[in-house]
Amino acid sequence: MSVATAHDDHHDSHDHGPPKGWQRWVYSTNHKDIGTMYLFFALFMLFFGGAMAMYIRAELFMPGVQLANPDFYNNMVTDHALVMVFGMVMPAAAGMANWMIPLMIGAPDMALPRLNNLSFWLLPAAALMLILSILAPYLFPGSGGPVNTGWTLLPPLSIQNGIGMDFTIFAIHMLGISSILASINIVTTILNMRAPGMTMMKMPLFVWAWFFTALLLIAVMPVLAGAVTMLLFDRHFGTSFFDAAGGGDPILFQHLFWFFGHPEVYVLLLPSIGVLGLVIPTFARKPLFGYKALVYGMGVLAVLGMVVWAHHQYTIGMSLFATNYFMIGTILISIPVGLMLMNFIFTMWRGSMTFETPMLFGIAIILMFSFAGVTGVMLAVVPADMQYHDTMFVVAHFHYALIPGAVFGLYAGVFYWLPKWTGHMYDERLGKIFFWWTTISFNITFFPQHFSGLAGMPRRIVDYSIQYTEFNMISSIGGFLFGLSHLLFLYIIIQTIRGGKKAPDKPWEGSQIGTPGLEWTLPSPPPFHSFTQAPVVK
Amino acid sequence: MMKQPDDDKLRKANLRVAIILGAIALLAMAYSFVFLPKVLSGGLVP
Numbered sequence A: 001m002s003v004a005t006a007h008d009d010h011h012d013s014h015d016h017g018p019p020k021g022w023q024r025w026v027y028s029t030n031h032k033d034i035g036t037m038y039l040f041f042a043l044f045m046l047f048f049g050g051a052m053a054m055y056i057r058a059e060l061f062m063p064g065v066q067l068a069n070p071d072f073y074n075n076m077v078t079d080h081a082l083v084m085v086f087g088m089v090m091p092a093a094a095g096m097a098n099w100m101i102p103l104m105i106g107a108p109d110m111a112l113p114r115l116n117n118l119s120f121w122l123l124p125a126a127a128l129m130l131i132l133s134i135l136a137p138y139l140f141p142g143s144g145g146p147v148n149t150g151w152t153l154l155p156p157l158s159i160q161n162g163i164g165m166d167f168t169i170f171a172i173h174m175l176g177i178s179s180i181l182a183s184i185n186i187v188t189t190i191l192n193m194r195a196p197g198m199t200m201m202k203m204p205l206f207v208w209a210w211f212f213t214a215l216l217l218i219a220v221m222p223v224l225a226g227a228v229t230m231l232l233f234d235r236h237f238g239t240s241f242f243d244a245a246g247g248g249d250p251i252l253f254q255h256l257f258w259f260f261g262h263p264e265v266y267v268l269l270l271p272s273i274g275v276l277g278l279v280i281p282t283f284a285r286k287p288l289f290g291y292k293a294l295v296y297g298m299g300v301l302a303v304l305g306m307v308v309w310a311h312h313q314y315t316i317g318m319s320l321f322a323t324n325y326f327m328i329g330t331i332l333i334s335i336p337v338g339l340m341l342m343n344f345i346f347t348m349w350r351g352s353m354t355f356e357t358p359m360l361f362g363i364a365i366i367l368m369f370s371f372a373g374v375t376g377v378m379l380a381v382v383p384a385d386m387q388y389h390d391t392m393f394v395v396a397h398f399h400y401a402l403i404p405g406a407v408f409g410l411y412a413g414v415f416y417w418l419p420k421w422t423g424h425m426y427d428e429r430l431g432k433i434f435f436w437w438t439t440i441s442f443n444i445t446f447f448p449q450h451f452s453g454l455a456g457m458p459r460r461i462v463d464y465s466i467q468y469t470e471f472n473m474i475s476s477i478g479g480f481l482f483g484l485s486h487l488l489f490l491y492i493i494i495q496t497i498r499g500g501k502k503a504p505d506k507p508w509e510g511s512q513i514g515t516p517g518l519e520w521t522l523p524s525p526p527p528f529h530s531f532t533q534a535p536v537v538k
Numbered sequence B: 001m002m003k004q005p006d007d008d009k010l011r012k013a014n015l016r017v018a019i020i021l022g023a024i025a026l027l028a029m030a031y032s033f034v035f036l037p038k039v040l041s042g043g044l045v046p
């Protein structure tokens, strides 16, 4: 029987293993295989985006223009962000969703397995497009310079860019289609595929987090797709959506971009909050404090997140009413965010905690993400943001939000689930070294950027005045150390895949407390077809 | 909630949910072309 029809004829599909060779991956409709591919893709993009970050920090090590030209620098700033956001964090989170959601809710697979295959395989194509957009100025001489707009792709600059911008737009189209399809699949799976007795309010927090994430993506990703399509039309088909000379308005693009962009930061954050909701109770050996409040809190966060976008555009000269509205809305968001962090702290309160690598990341997230919350409220205040906007202070804010808030959550997830995925325990000592190495070097990298930003150093500019030199040197050294730590990450992952202590079905003592889902009822690693008979939750 | 994995009813139910969600995504796309520009270029956020 061919792989593509495995799900059309399910009756005899549980007595064959995975198909052999490349067909297993290219034609895959298996949620675990597709999850694995997502995760490896994200790992590859982590190093790709990381290499660009290393270039950025090398260039900023000293004032002056050292390594390449300003356009190339801005191209790297643009693609570092696009790769990390769309190529790394989102696919890694989607990989975890693919792997874990069916296992947690007791489903045999995702609801739409062939759609799942398409969602994944759009990603390598999109990555190729992004790489082409970087290479375009060299492959097609005379086609215009590098894409140098930053990830926000603001016109009029993005209209003036060369052919590289078109590749970027097509990459975003494909990435957008991929994540909309994946989101549709995830929501359908959660609504329809739960095992008997697995009610919505029994689902592990990770599943809820992805439920809201997927809904957000379905609502806002098409708006970005629409916006870049308008951009494409302005570039090639004579429209002037964003061209003031033709009666359009470049500010309109900002509204469309941030209408997508702010919810997007919650898309990056929420899956990791979901992982935290498993890791903290597991290693505190206490049920999650305020499960319901967390679920509602995430819902409120998702809704509020959709109506505060213009806090990224305070400086464009909006009316006082609009400015006030966006300021108050933004500050309100710290309530559900604070509630989540408090719930995690109360979960740990009087628990019997142990500090395995996922838990270390969990605690670090709570501490360092709070820091981003504080700088976020500073940025939300309009008169203050007039000073901070477009400085390194914003860069510091969102790296504190995204690295602990999203990336460390994914690392926690990787260490938490590696035993389940591979059937082997990772080396705890190396895991801890990796934790301290990343956490310390992350802070060395981004903490000084608060100061250089407050002192006025602009972001996205290749050169700076000499008074910022020390801060930048510290940042760069931290950055190189942070980059280097990921070689250890790679080593730990390869080592764990290849062997190690055998992992039991429940690799952690508190597994069942952490997530009362069904994933622990299966062996580590789970069989190729997870639940051929629907389990019943009592 | 799933009673039996992979029966025909479930497949139809999945398709129904997926189509509804897809329609929402298409509406969101249309919204970016029609509604948001109109509101933003004259009304709420001048």
Ligand code: HEM
Pocket: A152, A265, A266, A268, A269, A311, A312, A330, A331, A333, A334, A337, A372, A373, A374, A375, A376, A377, A379, A380, A381, A385, A388, A389, A390, A394, A397, A398, A401, A402, A405, A406
């Ligand atoms: C308490 C919650 C938060 C508040 C009040 C807040 C507020 C803000 C404000 C006002 C800005 C615009 C600053 C400027 O450009 O002048 C901003 C930028 C940013 N924030 Fe936050 N933020 C919060 C949480 C988060 C979270 C959770 C994330 C992501 C996980 C995040 C990611 C970002 C990013 C990526 C940018 C910069 C986007 C860009 O200009 O390229 N923020 N934040």
Ligand SMILES: [Cu+2]
Pocket: A261, A262, A265, A309, A311, A312
């Ligand atoms: Cu925002």
